[in-house]
Amino acid sequence: MSKFLNIFAPAIGGAGLILGAAYAIPTKNFRAEEAALAMEQAAAAEARAAAAEARIAEEAARAAEEVAALQAAAATAGPSDSGDPAPAGVTYTLGRTALPEEVAAWDIDIRPDGQGLPVGSGDVWTGEEIWIAKCAACHGDFGEAVGRWPVIAGGEGSLATDDPVKTVGSYWPYLSTVWDYVHRAMPFGEAQSLTDDEVYALVAYILYSNYVVEDDFTLSSENFTEVVMPNEGGFFMDDRAEAEIPLFSEEPCMENCKDSVEITARAVILDVTPDDPTDDTPASAPAEETAEAVDEADPATAETDEAPAEEVVTDASIDPALVAEGEGVFRRCSTCHQIGEGAVNRTGPHLNGIMGRSIGVMEDFRYSNVMADAGTEGRVWTEDEMAAFLADPRGYMRGTKMAFAGLRSEEEVTALIAYLTAEGG
Ligand code: HEC
Ligand code: HEC
Numbered sequence: 189m190s191k192f193l194n195i196f197a198p199a200i201g202g203a204g205l206i207l208g209a210a211y212a213i214p215t216k217n218f219r220a221e222e223a224a225l226a227m228e229q230a231a232a233a234e235a236r237a238a239a240a241e242a243r244i245a246e247e248a249a250r251a252a253e254e255v256a257a258l259q260a261a262a263a264t265a266g267p268s269d270s271g272d273p274a275p276a277g278v279t280y281t282l283g284r285t286a287l288p289e290e291v292a293a294w295d296i297d298i299r300p301d302g303q304g305l306p307v308g309s310g311d312v313w314t315g316e317e318i319w320i321a322k323c324a325a326c327h328g329d330f331g332e333a334v335g336r337w338p339v340i341a342g343g344e345g346s347l348a349t350d351d352p353v354k355t356v357g358s359y360w361p362y363l364s365t366v367w368d369y370v371h372r373a374m375p376f377g378e379a380q381s382l383t384d385d386e387v388y389a390l391v392a393y394i395l396y397s398n399y400v401v402e403d404d405f406t407l408s409s410e411n412f413t414e415v416v417m418p419n420e421g422g423f424f425m426d427d428r429a430e431a432e433i434p435l436f437s438e439e440p441c442m443e444n445c446k447d448s449v450e451i452t453a454r455a456v457i458l459d460v461t462p463d464d465p466t467d468d469t470p471a472s473a474p475a476e477e478t479a480e481a482v483d484e485a486d487p488a489t490a491e492t493d494e495a496p497a498e499e500v501v502t503d504a505s506i507d508p509a510l511v512a513e514g515e516g517v518f519r520r521c522s523t524c525h526q527i528g529e530g531a532v533n534r535t536g537p538h539l540n541g542i543m544g545r546s547i548g549v550m551e552d553f554r555y556s557n558v559m560a561d562a563g564t565e566g567r568v569w570t571e572d573e574m575a576a577f578l579a580d581p582r583g584y585m586r587g588t589k590m591a592f593a594g595l596r597s598e599e600e601v602t603a604l605i606a607y608l609t610a611e612g613g
Contacts, residue, residue, distance in 0.1 A: 225321045229378070234382075251284055270302060296372060300362040302413045309408030310389025312396040319393050322375045331355070331397045341397040344418065359400025363415045367391050454582075463589045498504050506606050514607025517600045521592070527611050542569055543609045559586040574608070575601050577604040 258281045302470040320329060328334050331341030343353030352358075354365055371387045373379050382390070392407035400418065401407075407415070518527070524535035531538035537553040547567045548559035555563075562585065567573065576584045578601050580594040595601050 192319075222321060229381070233378070233381070247287075253282055255281055256286070259327060296368070298368040298371075299366040300364045302364065302409070305364075305367065305409045305412055306384045307409045308384040308388050309406055309410075310385050310387070310392055311406040312347055312389075312392045312401065312403050315389035315391070315393025315396070318390055323383075323390070326376060331394065340394060347419070347422070355398065356394055357400060357418055359419050359422075361420045363391065363395075363412065363417055366394060367412075370394075395495075447450075463591055506610050510603050510606040511610045513599075514603035514605070517604045518607055518611075519596070520595075521604075524592075527608070539608060540612050542612050543571075543574065543605070545569055546574070554587040557586055558585055571605055574605055584612075 244605070245403060258279065296304070319327075324334075324336035326334055327340045328337075331339065333339040339353060339355050341355055343355045345360035346353045346358060367387060369389055371380070371382060371384075375381070385483055388407050388409075392401065392405055395401045395407070395415065396403055396405065398418070400415065518525075521536075521539075525537070525539050526532055526534060527539040527542075531540050533550065533553045537550040537555075545568065546563045547569055548555040548561075548563035575598075578595050579598075581588055581590045581592050583594070
């Protein structure tokens, strides 16, 4: 079976149906082997359970004896003030001293320098056999994982990509963690059922499947610390106390740290900023940008086909493709505005006949003061006015209650104006 691994390691990449067929034969044998192993495991687990039960009974008897002895001692000592901490020499009748075996059962951590490792060893091929029997069902024959169980091997060089694959080989810095983890937690559902030598062998196999060691490798408590994990250099000790903290001033400012605080942007795109017509100091920076945007927009809008650049546009010669494009852009307006036959006021006024009309004069619509005033002043929706407004409504008309961030591209503005002209009549 060991031979098959050699053949198959390259085959995982997707080579060869023939190899796939050959693989079916040993797989059958595995099934039988696996079944036998499972029976063996079940028997072993039963034996462990029985032993544990006996042990618990023994302990319970011992604890009962202890409690009885302590109660007797407490009775002769007489009553003590219940609120006070126990005076020296007096114990509460709670718990008992942990047995050395119990401490040992908890004390199983293995450190990077090898501290805590039991004496023992195991080689790659022994490890492979145990792996196939006890681990491959979830982690795959070569650590490539079955379904969504964790991947154990591979992923080299993937950490800095968008799709990092963190495995023992690509990611884990210390071999002690592998030994500790497998010994402590695996096989999943039957934790701590492996012998020390089995763990050594499995760790050797995991190293082999990550190309860290050759197939003739034997891992032992002797050579354990000599193994260097590929990504060890990817980890370093937390050095923030020296590396980062000195970069901050000795006494960081914690209050009133800025001379003045200004609102420089509003979340208008999300439309979460409440409309406030009385507020005439909105985003100042965008307003400046608008001035530029308007200048830039001019030539573009003037280009709108043969339409007269200055005034009212009701020209049938408008480019239909441009109108169609504008219709697409209008979807962003249509949450609030209607246009065309049967259009009515919604959040915003309907836009029929808007081009060339005075600003803010639809009778049954309540405009903001600023928009109504613009109309009173005699301002009209020329292409220039419209282009400037659509590029940045709030920068162009401070205090408008049209909660729309503005159109970024001149192309969209041009197309939309063509659409408003054609559709609005
Ligand atoms: C029933 C499925 C199953 C079996 C069998 C199994 N494992 Fe696991 N293994 C898991 C799961 C699930 C995790 C992740 C557990 C978690 O993150 O809490 C895991 C995690 C691991 C990890 C850490 C992976 C990582 O990158 O975090 C290693 C190493 C490992 N298993 C080794 C083994 C070995 C060796 C065996 C055989 C002795 C084994 N497993 C058997 C399911 C399984
Ligand atoms: C979130 C709702 C909303 C969106 C989206 C919106 N508007 Fe408005 N629009 C309004 C409101 C409200 C007014 C009235 C503004 C005021 O009174 O200050 C208005 C006013 C206008 C006016 C002035 C109407 C008039 O009669 O003077 C025009 C033109 C206009 N919008 C065009 C557009 C276009 C084109 C779009 C899409 C690019 C758009 N709006 C997107 C809500 C919206």
